[in-house]
């Protein structure tokens with residue numbers, strides 16, 4: 001049986017059936033603008049970390065349908081016309097993609113990306129684009145929170161075994177590094193991230209030897225530079241830590257104690273055990289030993305362990321990071337905002353009884369307004385592409401639903417968040433490396449007030465609409 005992935009078929013069938021209509025009704029040449037955005041911050045948090053753009057670009061640039069895909073569609077779906085199947089044969093994405101760069105902090109309702117392309121092209125890519133961005137943005141945001149809780153201690157991503165399949169593990173590892181993780185245990189990600197995978201040892205390794213000491217000592221023969229010994233297999237304080245100290249002493253005598261050495265705790269009271277282990281290591285002159293821990297950790301547990309005075313200084317985080325345990329889906333959506341047909345422009349919005357769910361029409365951009373004195377971000381404005389912000393005058397911004405909530409901004413500067421990525425289907429953007437993206441996120445987090453990034457009841461960052469966009473939206477609503 002053949003079983004391999006056709007990425008171009010990784011879509012919902014309705015994209016195909018709607019495209020079949022578009023081409024037969026001559027709508028395929030209409031130019032559509034779609035926005036992708038998230039409606040709520042995940043994890044009850046105050047921000048979102050953009051991730052996944054590189055894979056979106058790869059997908060759009062590589063997208064084509066093979067003869068066998070077309071044959072399969074013809075056989076299984078007799079309703080698909082030959083005109084449409086023929087069109088698929090030569091399919092290429094020839095449109096425009098603008099996006100907020102990866103590692104940028106984003107807030108609900110702001111377009112994370114905007115696609116402007118012939119309607120059929122812009123439509124048929126929806127599912128793939130959403131699945132890429134929904135996944136990586138969610139994991140990058142979770143990772144950023146975990147890294148924030150670790151307060152500068154390195155965090156390693158250990159989740160592959162608990163990921164929802166190896167693809168989620170691989171791209172989850174990428175997103176985790178974007179979110180600030182120092183590295184990952186995932187070996188496959190080395191080719192993707194160009195970051196060497198890292199790791200310690202498992203309980204089974206230790207159990208495979210007659211004694212814990214022998215397992216540790218044998219490990220040192222083959223791992224001269226990486227020596228993090230797992231100390232909880234038998235008894236952390238009575239056996240694991242004393243055996244680790246014996247090994248470190250012996251290596252020190254032989255002048256082969258690596259720079260990076262230490263222990264990993266994986267069960268029990270991590271605060272208590274880390275403090276006791278630190279005291280024992282210090283008493284033997286191993287003050288610089290790494291004390292790492294894993295065991296169902298997340299941002300709340302890490303914060304709690306720090307409050308308890310734990311001495312852990314390297315965190316291994318698996319399940320709760322790679323699965324975004326407390327919020328398994330981000331909920332980004334992809335909505336039609338404009339159609340250009342026969343030279344005429346029609347701005348579109350989706351109505352809802354919930355005013356927060358009514359989409360924003362038009363060809364838009366996002367601008368971030370920064371305070372000149374502190375350099376901190378003040379608010380974001382979603383506006384039409386042809387609008388500018390006059391930085392020389394005070395600017396009054398208002399809540400898009402509760403419009404009486406107004407704020408006057410003075411002494412600020414504005415920065416456009418979206419950048420052109422594809423023009424006429426061609427790449428016009430230098431894709432940064434994952435480590436560059438991670439650095440960018442650090443700067444982004446520094447530009448936010450702590451009130452926005454705190455875990456408990458974070459301040460709702462203001463994302464407002466320009467007057468012109470607000471009027472356009474209301475005009476459309478009033479005409480219905």
Ligand SMILES: Nc1ncnc2c1ncn2[C@@H]1O[C@H](COP(=O)(O)OP(=O)(O)OP(=O)(O)O)[C@@H](O)[C@H]1O
Nearest residue numbers: 266267268269270271272295296297301304305308
């Ligand atoms: N000091 C602490 N404060 C709060 N939570 C802690 C503390 N120490 C450990 N935990 C957490 O408590 C949970 C249970 O830990 P525990 O060691 O009892 O189970 P375990 O890790 O599954 O151990 P075992 O593998 O021996 O069953 C884990 O999520 C762990 O991270």
Ligand SMILES: O=P(O)(O)OC[C@H]1O[C@H](OP(=O)(O)OP(=O)(O)O)[C@H](O)[C@@H]1O
Nearest residue numbers: 158202203266294295296297317318319
């Ligand atoms: O707790 P997480 O955040 O998910 O981190 C990954 C976990 O995976 C390993 O456990 P596992 O029991 O699978 O293997 P082991 O026998 O090597 O401990 C490791 O020891 C961690 O506890």
Ligand SMILES: O=C(O)c1cccnc1
Nearest residue numbers: 158185198199200201318
């Ligand atoms: O290297 C490790 O310590 C590791 C890797 C995967 C899962 N848990 C731990």
